[in-house]
Structure formats: C-alpha cells, structure tokens
Amino acid sequence: MNASTPRQRPAEREEDGTLFSRTARDLPSGRHQFHKERLMARIHDEQHTAAPSPAPAAVRGWWRRLPRPAVTLPAAAVLAAAAVVAVTVTSGGPARPGVATAPLLTTPIGAASAKGVPQLLDRISLAAAEAGHPEVASGQFVYIESQVADTFLKTVDGRTTLAAHALHRRQVWKSPDGTRGWLIDPAVNDSPEGETLSLPDEQGNTPKAHLNSPSYDYLSELTTDPDALLAKIYRETEGQGNSPDQEAFTTIGDLLGESYPPAGLYSALFRTAAKIPGVVVVRDAVDAVGRHGVAVARLDETSGQREEWIFDPKTYVFLGERTVQVERRTGEDTLIEPGTVTFTSAVTERAVVDGMKQTP
Secondary structure, rough: OOOOOOOOHHHHHHHHHHHHEEEEEOOOOOHHHHHHHHHHHHHHHHHHHHHOOOOOOOOOOOOOOOOOOOOOOOHHHHHHOOOOOOOOOOOOOOOOOOOOOOOEOOOOOOOOOOOOOOHHHHHHHHHHHHOOOOOOOOOOEEEEEEEEEEEEEEEEEOEEEEEEEEEEEEEEEEEOOOEEEEOOOOOOOOOOEEEEEOOOOOOOOOOOOOOEOOOOOHHHOOOOOHHHHHHHHHHHHHOOOOOOHHHHHHHHHHHHHHHOOHHHHHHHHHHHHHHOOOEEEEEEEOOOOOOOOEEEEEEOOOOOOEEEEOOOOOOOOEEEEEEEEEOOOOOOHHHHOOOOEEEEEEEEEEEEOOOOOOOO
C-alpha cells in the first residue's frame, strides 16, 4: 500500500512524505499514482537484478498508504474508546488535501509475551480456513474499505514537529489481475472523486505484481506451505527493512491489511507468521475505531516500534492494525515518545463486487 511504520525510519519518512506531497500536488489529477507505480516497479526490478545490499524498506504497493509518514492515529472522537492517557495537539494546517488535523494519540503500552503465540496463531489460522472466502472472477473487483489516520514529521522554518491527520475513510478497488483499480482517500487524492489505479500508465508501463505489490491472481499462485512461503518472503525482501525477520512480519501484515489472499493462502499466512522469531502476543490492543482485540505483534528493535495485528478475541477475525512506539530512540526519533500510536487502521468492509466503484 504503503502509510507508515517501521517501513522507513522517521527521517526518511519525513523526506519521502514531503517530496511526494509536494510532487503530487503539482501533477494533474490521477497522475501521481502512475508515477508511484513506476517507481515501485523500478525499485523491485533493481532489487532483483543488483547484488543484495542493506537498504531501507521498499515503498509498499497499492494497498498501503503512500510512503507512510511517521505516525498514524485516530481522530479525537475515537480517543476515549482507544484508552488514551494523554493528548498533544500540534499546530499547523494539513500537509495533504482533504483531511483535517487531529490530536496525537498515546496509549498504555500493553504487556507482550511470547507465551501462547503458536496456539493463538493456530486458532486464527483455523478460523480463517473455516470462514467464507469467495473467489474473485475475471471482471470482478476486490473492494476494501477502512478507517485510517496518520501523522507526519513537519518541518517549518527549520523546526520539525509531529502533526496528525484525522481518522478518515479509505476505499480501494482492484481487479484480480491488478491492471484496473480505483482509490478514494482524502489523505492521498486531491479530488473527492478519487483517482485511477489502472494500468498501463500513460507511458505504457505495466509493473509486474510481487510480494510488496500483489494482485489477487499473483497471490493465487503462491505456495501455501509455511516453510516454503517464509523462505520466499525472506528471499524476495532481502535487504529491505530494519531486519529480515521484521520485514517478513511486515510483509505478511501488509497482505492482511489491504489485499485479498485466496482462502488457502490466507490461512497459511498465520502459520507462516508463527515461524518468525520474536513474534509475541499483546492481550489487549485497540484498532482505529475503538474495537478491542488480541494482537499478534513484533518489536522492531531498530525503530523501537511494535507492529500489532489485531483480531477479535472470540471469532479471531482480523480487525485492523496499529504500531506503538515502545522504546525511546535518539535523534529525530525522540519526537515520538514511548506510548505514541504511530499507525492505526480498522478494516470495515472487505468484499468482492461486480464493478469499479461499486460498494457491497
């Protein structure tokens, strides 16, 4: 997708977010998505032809927010439900069109434990296998609606502060082959009508689907064997992120948030995640709309942020995700205090529809 977290370090996110926001506003409506897709394809091609070398996380695919700013959080109306303990408001107008500024969110840092991780992921995997999961036919579209919010590092006259965008609705449509799509997100689009994600672009480029920018057809061809799948993830994300294990965890999390894995793969993703070292359980986590759940999580030791996948504690349905700053860091990262929710989302609808911009 893709919005923000341990995908990039805050300093990198500030530069990327500023450059993209400025460039996007200078382009005609709908054109900056094409440029982003070309950039992702080029990054992917270079990573698979050049010798492996350490590098920051790759830009996420269409289902993630654009180069994710430093922090994401819900609007003021959601704060009480999300167990807020402190609120800080930063001044300044929104850096992207269509979304109001909002207070920053902090939350108690929930205790994490490695105890019970395999059992929890096994229950989630079984629930995923038993749930209804229709296939996507040619001519149909995967539709995903969510509530998301974000913050970003904003520099004015040499002074950098954290600023936040309010909780807002995000809608994505994507064809099974990945060549047609539409996005409505006021934090990304200049127009309330949204913008096309359809390919090829105006230059005739059609980026190939891959793990960080998958189509439904691409996901249908992936192995469902956890060991083989994890090996593929490590191999294809080599050199990305802050560590191989964290990048593998993040890659699976991206697939949960805004893609539509076929039933067999969806169940296998959780059994695959159970094999990643450092995965823990957080017994109480809250998604962007205030729903409490149990989280499967992992701490990024470089950023000090803990990425959490949140599930209904009874049905084990995926609710959303959030990232919490758990440990203090030096440098610019000191702007993000421990307890800050650095990303939050809530999936409110995931369905197969018969037409672009059609809703269930």
